[in-house]
Amino acid sequence: MDRRYVPEPYKIKVVEPIAVTTRDERDRFIAEAGYNTFLLRSDQCTIDLLTDSGTTAMSDNQWAGMMLGDEAYAGSRNFLHLQEVVRTYYGFRHIVPTHQGRGAENLLSMIMIKPGDYVPGNMYFTTTRAHQERNGATFVDVIVDEAHDPQIELPFKGNIDLAKLERLIAEVGAGRIPYLCLAVTVNLAGGQPVSMANMRAVYRLCAAHGIKVMYDATRCIENAYFIKMREEGYAEASIAAILKEMMSYADGCTMSGKKDCLVNIGGFLCMNDDDLYQKASELVVLFEGMPSYGGLAGRDMEAMARGIVESVDYNYVHHRVTQCRYLADRLDEAGIPVVKPTGGHAVFIDAKAFLPHIPQDRFPAQTLAAELYVEAGVRAMERGIVSAGRNRETGDHHRPKLELVRLTIPRRVYTYAHLDTVAEACIALHRRRDTIRGLEMVYEPKVLRFFTARFQPLAGPTKVKARPTAQLVELAG
Ligand SMILES: *Cc1c(COP(=O)(O)O)cnc(C)c1O
Numbered sequence: 039m040d041r042r043y044v045p046e047p048y049k050i051k052v053v054e055p056i057a058v059t060t061r062d063e064r065d066r067f068i069a070e071a072g073y074n075t076f077l078l079r080s081d082q083c084t085i086d087l088l089t090d091s092g093t094t095a096m097s098d099n100q101w102a103g104m105m106l107g108d109e110a111y112a113g114s115r116n117f118l119h120l121q122e123v124v125r126t127y128y129g130f131r132h133i134v135p136t137h138q139g140r141g142a143e144n145l146l147s148m149i150m151i152k153p154g155d156y157v158p159g160n161m162y163f164t165t166t167r168a169h170q171e172r173n174g175a176t177f178v179d180v181i182v183d184e185a186h187d188p189q190i191e192l193p194f195k196g197n198i199d200l201a202k203l204e205r206l207i208a209e210v211g212a213g214r215i216p217y218l219c220l221a222v223t224v225n226l227a228g229g230q231p232v233s234m235a236n237m238r239a240v241y242r243l244c245a246a247h248g249i250k251v252m253y254d255a256t257r258c259i260e261n262a263y264f265i266k267m268r269e270e271g272y273a274e275a276s277i278a279a280i281l282k283e284m285m286s287y288a289d290g291c292t293m294s295g296k297k298d299c300l301v302n303i304g305g306f307l308c309m310n311d312d313d314l315y316q317k318a319s320e321l322v323v324l325f326e327g328m329p330s331y332g333g334l335a336g337r338d339m340e341a342m343a344r345g346i347v348e349s350v351d352y353n354y355v356h357h358r359v360t361q362c363r364y365l366a367d368r369l370d371e372a373g374i375p376v377v378k379p380t381g382g383h384a385v386f387i388d389a390k391a392f393l394p395h396i397p398q399d400r401f402p403a404q405t406l407a408a409e410l411y412v413e414a415g416v417r418a419m420e421r422g423i424v425s426a427g428r429n430r431e432t433g434d435h436h437r438p439k440l441e442l443v444r445l446t447i448p449r450r451v452y453t454y455a456h457l458d459t460v461a462e463a464c465i466a467l468h469r470r471r472d473t474i475r476g477l478e479m480v481y482e483p484k485v486l487r488f489f490t491a492r493f494q495p496l497a498g499p500t501k502v503k504a505r506p507t508a509q510l511v512e513l514a515g
Contacts (some may be wrong), residue, residue: 097345301338
Protein backbone atom coordinates (compact mmCIF):
# COMPACT_ATOMS: atom_id res chain seq x y z
CA MET A 39 0.00 0.00 0.00
CA ASP A 40 1.52 3.33 -1.02
CA ARG A 41 -0.77 5.70 0.81
CA ARG A 42 -0.11 6.22 4.45
CA TYR A 43 -3.65 7.38 5.13
CA VAL A 44 -6.65 5.18 4.47
CA PRO A 45 -9.69 7.48 4.32
CA GLU A 46 -12.15 6.69 7.10
CA PRO A 47 -14.77 4.30 5.64
CA TYR A 48 -17.48 6.24 7.50
CA LYS A 49 -18.55 9.81 8.02
CA ILE A 50 -19.23 11.48 11.34
CA LYS A 51 -22.87 11.91 12.42
CA VAL A 52 -22.52 12.45 16.16
CA VAL A 53 -19.60 14.10 17.94
CA GLU A 54 -18.40 13.82 21.50
CA PRO A 55 -16.28 16.74 22.74
CA ILE A 56 -12.94 15.86 24.31
CA ALA A 57 -11.00 17.66 27.01
CA VAL A 58 -8.59 20.37 25.98
CA THR A 59 -6.29 21.07 28.92
CA THR A 60 -3.16 23.09 29.70
CA ARG A 61 0.15 21.59 30.73
CA ASP A 62 -0.24 23.11 34.22
CA GLU A 63 -3.59 21.40 34.62
CA ARG A 64 -2.17 18.10 33.42
CA ASP A 65 0.75 18.42 35.84
CA ARG A 66 -1.78 18.74 38.61
CA PHE A 67 -4.08 15.96 37.35
CA ILE A 68 -1.30 13.37 37.02
CA ALA A 69 0.05 14.24 40.49
CA GLU A 70 -3.47 13.83 41.92
CA ALA A 71 -3.68 10.49 40.12
CA GLY A 72 -0.45 9.32 41.77
CA TYR A 73 1.29 9.19 38.36
CA ASN A 74 -0.93 6.25 37.44
CA THR A 75 -2.92 6.72 34.21
CA PHE A 76 -5.57 4.27 35.46
CA LEU A 77 -6.44 6.82 38.16
CA LEU A 78 -7.02 9.72 35.76
CA ARG A 79 -10.58 10.70 35.03
CA SER A 80 -11.73 10.21 31.48
CA ASP A 81 -12.65 13.91 31.22
CA GLN A 82 -9.03 14.83 31.97
CA CYS A 83 -7.81 12.95 28.86
CA THR A 84 -7.62 14.45 25.39
CA ILE A 85 -6.87 11.22 23.56
CA ASP A 86 -7.69 8.09 25.50
CA LEU A 87 -5.65 5.09 24.35
CA LEU A 88 -5.97 3.11 27.57
CA THR A 89 -7.78 0.21 25.89
CA ASP A 90 -9.69 -0.92 22.81
CA SER A 91 -12.13 -2.84 25.00
CA GLY A 92 -15.70 -1.55 24.92
CA THR A 93 -14.50 1.81 23.58
CA THR A 94 -15.82 1.25 20.03
CA ALA A 95 -18.01 3.81 18.28
CA MET A 96 -21.19 2.06 17.18
CA SER A 97 -22.74 2.73 13.76
CA ASP A 98 -26.08 4.39 13.02
CA ASN A 99 -27.34 0.94 12.07
CA GLN A 100 -26.36 -0.47 15.46
CA TRP A 101 -27.97 2.45 17.29
CA ALA A 102 -31.13 1.96 15.23
CA GLY A 103 -31.04 -1.71 16.24
CA MET A 104 -30.95 -0.68 19.89
CA MET A 105 -34.45 0.75 19.46
CA LEU A 106 -35.65 -2.66 18.31
CA GLY A 107 -34.64 -4.32 21.58
CA ASP A 108 -37.09 -7.05 22.54
CA GLU A 109 -36.72 -7.11 26.31
CA ALA A 110 -38.73 -10.27 26.90
CA TYR A 111 -37.34 -12.45 29.70
CA ALA A 112 -37.20 -15.47 27.41
CA GLY A 113 -37.01 -16.04 23.68
CA SER A 114 -36.10 -12.47 22.67
CA ARG A 115 -36.09 -11.98 18.90
CA ASN A 116 -32.71 -10.24 19.26
CA PHE A 117 -31.25 -13.46 20.64
CA LEU A 118 -32.60 -15.33 17.61
CA HIS A 119 -30.99 -12.74 15.35
CA LEU A 120 -27.67 -12.99 17.19
CA GLN A 121 -27.80 -16.79 17.00
CA GLU A 122 -28.45 -16.67 13.26
CA VAL A 123 -25.60 -14.19 12.66
CA VAL A 124 -23.11 -16.16 14.76
CA ARG A 125 -24.06 -19.39 12.96
CA THR A 126 -23.63 -17.65 9.60
CA TYR A 127 -20.28 -15.94 10.24
CA TYR A 128 -18.63 -18.13 12.89
CA GLY A 129 -20.22 -21.41 11.87
CA PHE A 130 -20.76 -22.94 15.34
CA ARG A 131 -24.03 -24.72 16.11
CA HIS A 132 -24.60 -23.40 19.63
CA ILE A 133 -24.22 -19.94 21.11
CA VAL A 134 -24.59 -18.88 24.74
CA PRO A 135 -24.58 -15.09 25.20
CA THR A 136 -22.67 -13.67 28.19
CA HIS A 137 -22.19 -10.19 29.61
CA GLN A 138 -18.62 -10.04 28.27
CA GLY A 139 -15.69 -12.29 27.39
CA ARG A 140 -14.80 -13.38 30.90
CA GLY A 141 -18.37 -14.56 31.48
CA ALA A 142 -17.84 -17.02 28.62
CA GLU A 143 -14.41 -17.98 30.00
CA ASN A 144 -15.97 -18.70 33.37
CA LEU A 145 -18.56 -21.07 31.84
CA LEU A 146 -16.06 -22.79 29.56
CA SER A 147 -13.53 -23.36 32.35
CA MET A 148 -16.19 -24.75 34.68
CA ILE A 149 -17.70 -27.19 32.21
CA MET A 150 -14.43 -28.51 30.76
CA ILE A 151 -11.71 -28.42 33.45
CA LYS A 152 -11.13 -30.93 36.27
CA PRO A 153 -8.57 -30.24 39.02
CA GLY A 154 -5.12 -31.41 37.91
CA ASP A 155 -5.77 -30.72 34.21
CA TYR A 156 -3.47 -28.78 31.88
CA VAL A 157 -4.61 -26.13 29.41
CA PRO A 158 -2.06 -25.21 26.75
CA GLY A 159 -2.33 -21.85 25.01
CA ASN A 160 -0.43 -19.32 22.88
CA MET A 161 0.63 -16.97 25.69
CA TYR A 162 -1.76 -16.30 28.52
CA PHE A 163 -4.39 -13.62 28.85
CA THR A 164 -5.10 -12.36 32.38
CA THR A 165 -8.77 -13.28 32.80
CA THR A 166 -8.54 -16.44 30.65
CA ARG A 167 -5.73 -17.88 32.75
CA ALA A 168 -7.31 -16.78 36.02
CA HIS A 169 -10.47 -18.78 35.19
CA GLN A 170 -8.46 -21.83 34.14
CA GLU A 171 -6.46 -21.76 37.36
CA ARG A 172 -9.50 -21.11 39.49
CA ASN A 173 -10.92 -24.39 38.22
CA GLY A 174 -7.77 -26.32 39.06
CA ALA A 175 -5.90 -26.33 35.75
CA THR A 176 -2.28 -25.42 35.05
CA PHE A 177 -1.77 -23.12 32.08
CA VAL A 178 1.12 -24.08 29.77
CA ASP A 179 2.48 -21.58 27.25
CA VAL A 180 3.11 -23.29 23.89
CA ILE A 181 3.58 -20.18 21.72
CA VAL A 182 6.63 -19.95 19.43
CA ASP A 183 9.72 -18.59 21.23
CA GLU A 184 9.97 -15.58 18.91
CA ALA A 185 6.74 -14.16 20.39
CA HIS A 186 8.72 -13.15 23.47
CA ASP A 187 11.20 -11.03 21.49
CA PRO A 188 9.97 -7.51 20.62
CA GLN A 189 12.35 -7.03 17.69
CA ILE A 190 11.89 -10.22 15.61
CA GLU A 191 9.75 -9.54 12.54
CA LEU A 192 7.66 -12.59 11.70
CA PRO A 193 4.31 -12.56 9.88
CA PHE A 194 2.61 -14.91 12.38
CA LYS A 195 4.26 -14.41 15.73
CA GLY A 196 1.18 -15.75 17.54
CA ASN A 197 1.60 -19.29 16.20
CA ILE A 198 1.71 -22.36 18.39
CA ASP A 199 4.95 -24.32 18.50
CA LEU A 200 3.71 -27.83 17.63
CA ALA A 201 6.81 -29.45 19.15
CA LYS A 202 6.08 -27.79 22.50
CA LEU A 203 2.50 -29.03 22.30
CA GLU A 204 3.57 -32.59 21.45
CA ARG A 205 6.03 -32.55 24.33
CA LEU A 206 3.29 -31.51 26.75
CA ILE A 207 0.97 -34.26 25.46
CA ALA A 208 3.76 -36.83 25.88
CA GLU A 209 4.56 -35.59 29.39
CA VAL A 210 1.12 -35.30 31.00
CA GLY A 211 -1.03 -37.43 28.66
CA ALA A 212 -3.89 -36.27 26.45
CA GLY A 213 -6.39 -37.39 29.10
CA ARG A 214 -5.33 -34.47 31.30
CA ILE A 215 -5.67 -31.86 28.55
CA PRO A 216 -9.40 -31.12 28.14
CA TYR A 217 -8.79 -28.46 25.51
CA LEU A 218 -6.26 -26.14 23.99
CA CYS A 219 -7.02 -22.43 24.07
CA LEU A 220 -5.89 -20.67 20.91
CA ALA A 221 -6.03 -16.87 20.98
CA VAL A 222 -6.47 -15.08 17.64
CA THR A 223 -4.75 -12.58 17.76
CA VAL A 224 -2.45 -12.73 20.81
CA ASN A 225 -3.09 -9.65 22.93
CA LEU A 226 -0.13 -9.90 25.31
CA ALA A 227 2.32 -10.55 22.47
CA GLY A 228 1.27 -7.23 20.96
CA GLY A 229 -1.71 -8.32 18.87
CA GLN A 230 0.25 -10.88 16.85
CA PRO A 231 -1.75 -13.14 14.50
CA VAL A 232 -1.88 -16.92 14.00
CA SER A 233 -1.65 -18.36 10.47
CA MET A 234 -4.34 -20.53 8.92
CA ALA A 235 -1.75 -23.26 8.37
CA ASN A 236 -0.94 -23.24 12.09
CA MET A 237 -4.63 -23.41 13.06
CA ARG A 238 -5.15 -26.35 10.73
CA ALA A 239 -2.09 -28.21 12.04
CA VAL A 240 -2.99 -27.57 15.68
CA TYR A 241 -6.53 -28.82 15.10
CA ARG A 242 -5.30 -32.01 13.40
CA LEU A 243 -2.81 -32.75 16.14
CA CYS A 244 -5.36 -32.13 18.89
CA ALA A 245 -8.09 -34.14 17.14
CA ALA A 246 -5.71 -37.10 16.82
CA HIS A 247 -5.36 -37.07 20.62
CA GLY A 248 -9.00 -36.34 21.44
CA ILE A 249 -8.18 -32.82 22.70
CA LYS A 250 -10.69 -30.09 21.90
CA VAL A 251 -9.62 -26.75 20.45
CA MET A 252 -11.37 -23.68 21.83
CA TYR A 253 -10.50 -20.27 20.40
CA ASP A 254 -10.26 -17.05 22.30
CA ALA A 255 -11.85 -15.32 19.29
CA THR A 256 -11.68 -11.82 20.80
CA ARG A 257 -9.72 -10.29 17.88
CA CYS A 258 -10.49 -12.89 15.19
CA ILE A 259 -11.39 -10.25 12.59
CA GLU A 260 -7.99 -8.59 12.88
CA ASN A 261 -6.43 -12.05 12.65
CA ALA A 262 -8.42 -12.78 9.48
CA TYR A 263 -7.18 -9.50 7.98
CA PHE A 264 -3.54 -10.46 8.62
CA ILE A 265 -4.13 -13.84 6.96
CA LYS A 266 -5.53 -12.08 3.89
CA MET A 267 -2.55 -9.72 3.75
CA ARG A 268 0.24 -12.14 4.63
CA GLU A 269 -0.63 -15.79 4.00
CA GLU A 270 -0.25 -17.38 0.62
CA GLY A 271 -3.53 -18.30 -1.05
CA TYR A 272 -5.75 -15.84 0.84
CA ALA A 273 -5.18 -12.51 -0.94
CA GLU A 274 -8.44 -12.82 -2.86
CA ALA A 275 -10.53 -14.36 -0.08
CA SER A 276 -13.09 -12.26 1.78
CA ILE A 277 -12.70 -11.57 5.50
CA ALA A 278 -15.94 -13.53 6.04
CA ALA A 279 -14.62 -16.59 4.18
CA ILE A 280 -11.34 -16.49 6.09
CA LEU A 281 -13.16 -16.14 9.40
CA LYS A 282 -15.38 -19.14 8.59
CA GLU A 283 -12.39 -21.28 7.66
CA MET A 284 -10.51 -20.22 10.83
CA MET A 285 -13.47 -21.24 12.96
CA SER A 286 -13.76 -24.58 11.15
CA TYR A 287 -10.51 -25.59 12.92
CA ALA A 288 -12.06 -25.16 16.36
CA ASP A 289 -14.66 -26.96 18.46
CA GLY A 290 -15.90 -23.71 19.91
CA CYS A 291 -14.82 -20.28 21.12
CA THR A 292 -15.16 -17.61 23.75
CA MET A 293 -15.73 -14.08 22.53
CA SER A 294 -15.37 -10.63 24.02
CA GLY A 295 -17.83 -8.63 21.93
CA LYS A 296 -16.22 -5.46 23.34
CA LYS A 297 -13.43 -5.88 20.84
CA ASP A 298 -14.12 -7.34 17.39
CA CYS A 299 -17.94 -7.37 17.59
CA LEU A 300 -17.90 -3.55 17.71
CA VAL A 301 -20.01 -3.09 20.83
CA ASN A 302 -19.56 -1.48 24.24
CA ILE A 303 -20.68 -4.55 26.18
CA GLY A 304 -21.35 -8.22 25.38
CA GLY A 305 -19.77 -11.56 24.65
CA PHE A 306 -20.60 -15.19 23.95
CA LEU A 307 -19.53 -18.81 24.19
CA CYS A 308 -19.89 -21.14 21.18
CA MET A 309 -19.55 -24.85 20.68
CA ASN A 310 -20.62 -27.64 18.34
CA ASP A 311 -20.94 -30.37 20.97
CA ASP A 312 -24.55 -30.89 22.20
CA ASP A 313 -23.49 -32.24 25.55
CA LEU A 314 -21.24 -29.26 26.31
CA TYR A 315 -23.99 -26.92 25.24
CA GLN A 316 -26.36 -28.63 27.65
CA LYS A 317 -23.90 -28.09 30.50
CA ALA A 318 -23.23 -24.47 29.53
CA SER A 319 -26.92 -23.65 29.36
CA GLU A 320 -27.44 -25.08 32.83
CA LEU A 321 -24.64 -22.97 34.29
CA VAL A 322 -25.36 -19.74 32.44
CA VAL A 323 -28.63 -19.47 34.36
CA LEU A 324 -26.64 -19.38 37.59
CA PHE A 325 -24.07 -16.78 36.55
CA GLU A 326 -25.45 -14.65 33.73
CA GLY A 327 -29.15 -15.24 33.10
CA MET A 328 -31.40 -17.28 30.79
CA PRO A 329 -29.59 -18.94 27.86
CA SER A 330 -31.46 -16.54 25.59
CA TYR A 331 -29.95 -13.38 27.10
CA GLY A 332 -26.94 -14.27 29.27
CA GLY A 333 -26.67 -11.00 31.16
CA LEU A 334 -27.42 -8.79 28.16
CA ALA A 335 -30.41 -6.62 27.33
CA GLY A 336 -32.18 -7.49 24.08
CA ARG A 337 -30.90 -4.23 22.61
CA ASP A 338 -27.30 -5.18 23.43
CA MET A 339 -27.69 -8.49 21.58
CA GLU A 340 -29.12 -6.64 18.59
CA ALA A 341 -26.17 -4.21 18.55
CA MET A 342 -23.75 -7.15 18.73
CA ALA A 343 -25.50 -9.05 15.92
CA ARG A 344 -25.27 -5.96 13.69
CA GLY A 345 -21.68 -5.30 14.81
CA ILE A 346 -20.64 -8.80 13.71
CA VAL A 347 -22.00 -8.18 10.21
CA GLU A 348 -20.16 -4.83 10.02
CA SER A 349 -16.92 -6.31 11.37
CA VAL A 350 -16.35 -8.57 8.36
CA ASP A 351 -16.32 -5.58 5.99
CA TYR A 352 -12.82 -5.37 4.53
CA ASN A 353 -12.87 -1.56 4.44
CA TYR A 354 -13.55 -1.37 8.16
CA VAL A 355 -10.75 -3.70 9.25
CA HIS A 356 -8.30 -2.40 6.64
CA HIS A 357 -8.71 1.12 7.99
CA ARG A 358 -8.41 -0.06 11.57
CA VAL A 359 -5.24 -2.08 11.22
CA THR A 360 -3.69 0.58 8.98
CA GLN A 361 -4.26 3.19 11.69
CA CYS A 362 -2.16 1.11 14.10
CA ARG A 363 0.55 0.68 11.52
CA TYR A 364 0.57 4.37 10.64
CA LEU A 365 1.20 5.37 14.23
CA ALA A 366 3.90 2.73 14.65
CA ASP A 367 5.62 3.82 11.43
CA ARG A 368 5.67 7.47 12.50
CA LEU A 369 7.31 6.51 15.78
CA ASP A 370 9.72 4.11 14.12
CA GLU A 371 10.84 6.76 11.60
CA ALA A 372 11.65 9.10 14.49
CA GLY A 373 13.87 6.45 16.06
CA ILE A 374 11.43 5.50 18.81
CA PRO A 375 11.72 1.81 19.71
CA VAL A 376 8.41 -0.02 19.08
CA VAL A 377 7.47 -3.71 19.20
CA LYS A 378 7.60 -5.33 15.76
CA PRO A 379 5.76 -6.16 13.68
CA THR A 380 2.82 -3.93 14.59
CA GLY A 381 -0.21 -5.93 15.66
CA GLY A 382 -3.88 -5.32 15.02
CA HIS A 383 -5.05 -3.23 17.95
CA ALA A 384 -2.19 -1.29 19.50
CA VAL A 385 1.30 0.13 19.26
CA PHE A 386 3.74 -0.86 22.00
CA ILE A 387 6.68 1.41 22.88
CA ASP A 388 9.74 -0.33 24.33
CA ALA A 389 10.25 1.82 27.43
CA LYS A 390 13.50 0.09 28.44
CA ALA A 391 15.08 1.18 25.16
CA PHE A 392 13.37 4.61 25.23
CA LEU A 393 14.63 5.41 28.75
CA PRO A 394 17.78 3.28 29.11
CA HIS A 395 19.02 5.45 31.99
CA ILE A 396 16.04 4.51 34.20
CA PRO A 397 16.49 1.12 35.91
CA GLN A 398 13.50 -1.23 35.84
CA ASP A 399 12.86 -0.71 39.59
CA ARG A 400 12.27 2.96 38.81
CA PHE A 401 9.40 1.98 36.51
CA PRO A 402 10.41 3.27 33.06
CA ALA A 403 7.11 2.36 31.37
CA GLN A 404 5.02 3.83 34.18
CA THR A 405 7.16 6.99 33.98
CA LEU A 406 6.80 7.23 30.22
CA ALA A 407 3.01 6.81 30.37
CA ALA A 408 2.78 9.60 32.98
CA GLU A 409 5.04 11.88 30.91
CA LEU A 410 3.03 11.23 27.77
CA TYR A 411 -0.09 12.35 29.58
CA VAL A 412 1.58 15.56 30.78
CA GLU A 413 2.99 16.22 27.30
CA ALA A 414 -0.28 16.07 25.37
CA GLY A 415 -3.13 14.64 27.43
CA VAL A 416 -2.67 11.20 25.84
CA ARG A 417 -3.59 8.33 28.15
CA ALA A 418 -1.66 5.10 27.62
CA MET A 419 -1.09 2.02 29.79
CA GLU A 420 1.95 0.51 31.46
CA ARG A 421 2.66 -3.13 30.58
CA GLY A 422 5.85 -3.91 32.45
CA ILE A 423 7.16 -4.41 35.95
CA VAL A 424 4.19 -2.73 37.66
CA SER A 425 1.65 -4.91 35.79
CA ALA A 426 3.75 -8.03 36.43
CA GLY A 427 3.38 -7.77 40.24
CA ARG A 428 5.50 -9.55 42.82
CA ASN A 429 6.77 -13.08 43.27
CA ARG A 430 4.62 -14.64 46.00
CA GLU A 431 7.51 -16.54 47.60
CA THR A 432 10.39 -14.04 47.51
CA GLY A 433 8.31 -10.86 47.67
CA ASP A 434 10.51 -9.31 44.98
CA HIS A 435 9.13 -7.71 41.82
CA HIS A 436 8.62 -9.98 38.82
CA ARG A 437 10.96 -8.48 36.24
CA PRO A 438 9.40 -9.10 32.83
CA LYS A 439 11.63 -8.95 29.76
CA LEU A 440 9.17 -6.59 28.13
CA GLU A 441 8.78 -3.15 29.71
CA LEU A 442 6.19 -1.53 27.45
CA VAL A 443 3.81 1.37 27.09
CA ARG A 444 0.69 0.35 25.18
CA LEU A 445 -1.09 2.84 22.93
CA THR A 446 -4.35 1.04 22.21
CA ILE A 447 -6.47 2.28 19.33
CA PRO A 448 -10.26 2.23 19.90
CA ARG A 449 -12.30 1.15 16.87
CA ARG A 450 -13.76 3.91 14.64
CA VAL A 451 -13.14 6.59 17.30
CA TYR A 452 -10.04 8.65 16.42
CA THR A 453 -8.87 10.20 13.16
CA TYR A 454 -5.38 10.40 11.68
CA ALA A 455 -5.06 13.94 13.07
CA HIS A 456 -5.44 12.49 16.56
CA LEU A 457 -2.77 9.90 15.77
CA ASP A 458 -0.46 12.68 14.58
CA THR A 459 -0.94 14.42 17.92
CA VAL A 460 0.06 11.21 19.69
CA ALA A 461 3.09 10.70 17.45
CA GLU A 462 4.27 14.29 17.93
CA ALA A 463 3.98 14.02 21.70
CA CYS A 464 6.04 10.81 21.69
CA ILE A 465 8.65 12.44 19.46
CA ALA A 466 8.91 15.50 21.73
CA LEU A 467 9.38 13.24 24.74
CA HIS A 468 11.99 11.22 22.92
CA ARG A 469 13.99 14.40 22.16
CA ARG A 470 14.08 15.31 25.84
CA ARG A 471 14.32 11.75 27.14
CA ASP A 472 17.52 12.51 29.08
CA THR A 473 15.58 14.91 31.32
CA ILE A 474 13.04 12.25 32.29
CA ARG A 475 13.52 10.70 35.72
CA GLY A 476 11.90 7.64 37.23
CA LEU A 477 9.25 7.20 39.88
CA GLU A 478 9.02 5.58 43.26
CA MET A 479 5.99 3.63 44.41
CA VAL A 480 4.38 5.12 47.49
CA TYR A 481 1.24 2.97 47.69
CA GLU A 482 1.08 -0.63 46.56
CA PRO A 483 -2.10 -2.71 46.65
CA LYS A 484 -1.67 -6.46 47.17
CA VAL A 485 -3.43 -7.72 44.04
CA LEU A 486 -3.46 -6.37 40.47
CA ARG A 487 -1.41 -3.46 41.73
CA PHE A 488 -1.20 -1.64 38.39
CA PHE A 489 -4.83 -0.53 38.66
CA THR A 490 -4.48 1.54 41.82
CA ALA A 491 -0.79 1.86 42.76
CA ARG A 492 0.44 5.41 43.44
CA PHE A 493 3.82 6.90 42.64
CA GLN A 494 5.82 10.08 43.05
CA PRO A 495 8.73 11.50 41.06
CA LEU A 496 12.20 10.72 42.32
CA ALA A 497 13.90 13.73 43.89
CA GLY A 498 15.61 15.88 41.26
CA PRO A 499 14.85 18.69 38.91
CA THR A 500 11.39 17.38 38.10
CA LYS A 501 8.84 20.18 38.12
CA VAL A 502 6.00 18.47 39.88
CA LYS A 503 6.10 17.59 43.55
CA ALA A 504 3.59 15.01 44.69
CA ARG A 505 1.42 16.27 47.48
CA PRO A 506 0.63 13.87 50.33
CA THR A 507 -2.45 11.82 49.52
CA ALA A 508 -4.68 9.89 51.86
CA GLN A 509 -2.67 6.75 51.18
CA LEU A 510 0.64 8.48 51.78
CA VAL A 511 -0.53 9.75 55.10
CA GLU A 512 -1.69 6.23 55.97
CA LEU A 513 1.68 4.77 55.04
CA ALA A 514 3.52 7.43 56.98
CA GLY A 515 1.31 6.88 60.00
C1 LIG B 1 -10.52 -8.55 26.69
C2 LIG B 1 -10.07 -9.93 26.52
C3 LIG B 1 -10.69 -11.00 27.16
C4 LIG B 1 -11.78 -10.82 28.21
O1 LIG B 1 -12.89 -10.19 27.70
P1 LIG B 1 -13.78 -9.16 28.56
O2 LIG B 1 -14.86 -8.79 27.62
O3 LIG B 1 -12.88 -8.01 28.93
O4 LIG B 1 -14.28 -9.88 29.76
C5 LIG B 1 -10.24 -12.29 26.88
N1 LIG B 1 -9.23 -12.49 26.03
C6 LIG B 1 -8.59 -11.48 25.41
C7 LIG B 1 -7.47 -11.78 24.47
C8 LIG B 1 -8.98 -10.17 25.63
O5 LIG B 1 -8.32 -9.18 25.03
